[in-house]
Amino acid sequence: xxxxxxSGDFREQHSRGHLVRAWSRLVxxxxxxxxxxxxxxxxxxxxxxxxxxxxDYTAQDYTAIRKPPNSSHWAGTDLKGRDLLSRxxxxxxxTVVITVVSMLTGGLVIxxxxxxxxxxxxxxxxxxxxxxxxxxxxFPDILLIIILAATLRPRILNWVRTLEDNTFLDGLVRSGVVxxxxxxxxxxxxxxxxxxxxxxxxxxxxxxxxxxxxARALGxxxxxxxxxxxxxxxxSPIVVSVTMSMxxxxxxxxx
Numbered sequence: 001x002x003x004x005x006x007s008g009d010f011r012e013q014h015s016r017g018h019l020v021r022a023w024s025r026l027v028x029x030x031x032x033x034x035x036x037x038x039x040x041x042x043x044x045x046x047x048x049x050x051x052x053x054x055x056d057y058t059a060q061d062y063t064a065i066r067k068p069p070n071s072s073h074w075a076g077t078d079l080k081g082r083d084l085l086s087r088x089x090x091x092x093x094x095t096v097v098i099t100v101v102s103m104l105t106g107g108l109v110i111x112x113x114x115x116x117x118x119x120x121x122x123x124x125x126x127x128x129x130x131x132x133x134x135x136x137x138x139f140p141d142i143l144l145i146i147i148l149a150a151t152l153r154p155r156i157l158n159w160v161r162t163l164e165d166n167t168f169l170d171g172l173v174r175s176g177v178v179x180x181x182x183x184x185x186x187x188x189x190x191x192x193x194x195x196x197x198x199x200x201x202x203x204x205x206x207x208x209x210x211x212x213x214x215a216r217a218l219g220x221x222x223x224x225x226x227x228x229x230x231x232x233x234x235x236s237p238i239v240v241s242v243t244m245s246m247x248x249x250x251x252x253x254x255x
Contacts, residue, residue: 022235022236022239042092043092043096045089045092046089046090046091046092046093046094046095046096047093047096049086049089049090049092049093052089053083053085053086053089053090054073054074054083054085054086055082055083055086056086057082057086057087057090058082059082059083059086060080060081060082061077061081061082061083062081063081064077064081065077065078065079065080065081066078066079073085075088094176095250097180098180098183098184098187098249099246099249099250100246101184102183102184102187102188102191102249103191103242103245103246103249105184105188106187106188106189106190106191106192106195107191107192107194107195107241107242107245108195108238108242110188110192110196111191111192111193111194111195111196111199112195112196112199112231112238114129114133114192114196115195115196115197115198115199115200115202115203116199116200116203116226116227116230116231117129117226118130118196118200118203119199119200119201119202119203119204119207120203120207120222120225120226120230122204126200129196130196130197130200133192133193133196133197134193136189136190136193137190137193139189139190141186141190144186144189144190145182145183145186148182148185148186149182152182152185153178153179153182156178156181156182157173157178160172160173160177160178161173187249191245191249194241194245195238195241195242195245198237198238198241199234199238202230202233202234202237203230203234206229206230206233206234207230211229212225212229212230215229
């Protein structure tokens with residue numbers, strides 16, 4: 001009876017999947033949940049900056065220059081009379097947009113995919129992907145942003161203005177989409193490298209395990225092995241890397 005109950009519990013736990021088990025462990029950590037709620041509140045405030053910000057981020061009040069917090073300006077004003085709380089909220093919005101999109105496209109989509117392919121196939125494919133990553137990593141971040149801003153920004157600006165003139169999409173240039181595009185390209189160009197190396201190392205170990213050999217023997221396709229067998233077993237270091245990389249991207253974006 002004990003063996004039967006144990007085997008039943010094991011099958012139930014195994015069928016729940018990696019993400020469900022990870023989430024059940026996470027909800028038991030009160031500090032982690034409190035931190036996620038705090039970050040969620042800050043990011044939500046940044047996304048809703050056009051709605052909840054008391055002033056526009058460029059609005060100036062020359063009668064209130066370098067004023068301390070008061071009823072009109074809850075966080076005070078700067079040297080040009082601009083409301084600090086409003087500028088902080090708009091700054092959070094920029095940070096959310098740039099870091100999340102850069103991490104999703106560069107760190108996750110590109111980095112994880114190239115890491116899986118590089119580690120699983122190896123040989124020439126591995127060499128090409130890793131050497132390409134080393135070339136991109138050899139450029140300093142700020143230098144790459146300057147190069148892209150000097151070469152691509154004028155072309156992107158002209159393309160966006162042409163799009164505004166020929167369509168009903170007005171205000172694209174003022175929304176900052178040109179600057180966002182330049183920063184996206186710069187951050188994505190190197191944000192995938194660390195993730196690809198991390199995933200590659202995990203795959204090099206996992207692909208030699210018995211359950212992967214069993215999947216090959218059963219005739220599983222390459223895509224099924226990569227995304228249903230290898231990727232779920234490498235998810236833990238990926239989550240840690242994403243949280244650390246977002247802080248690095250925020251620092252790079254500020255610079």
